[in-house]
Amino acid sequence: PKMPKAGQMAAQQGRVCAQAIVAMLAGHDPDPAPLLASTCYSFVAPDAAIPLGSVHGWDAAQKTMLPLAAHATLSAQASALEAQHGHAWAEAIWREVLE
Numbered sequence: 001p002k003m004p005k006a007g008q009m010a011a012q013q014g015r016v017c018a019q020a021i022v023a024m025l026a027g028h029d030p031d032p033a034p035l036l037a038s039t040c041y042s043f044v045a046p047d048a049a050i051p052l053g054s055v056h057g058w059d060a061a062q063k064t065m066l067p068l069a070a071h072a073t074l075s076a077q078a079s080a081l082e083a084q085h086g087h088a089w090a091e092a093i094w095r096e097v098l099e
Contacts, residue, residue: 012036041086048078049086
């Protein structure tokens, strides 16, 4: 419930699920501590963006994925370089999700 509602996260969740199924079919235990990473770029101008990122790990006690605070990132300032990263990220995730 504390994970971003985004195609990038859904794609990663699908991969973790598929890897667990393949492992179990092969007689192995699935990864007991999967990690999922989320990245989002907020464009504040056509050539300036602010990145926000988080990493989520499996919490066995709560039986859910939780954000790992030590891995959260938020840039304090928009930049052209982050806008370039944002465009590259968008192209990659669209390719991954739609192909």
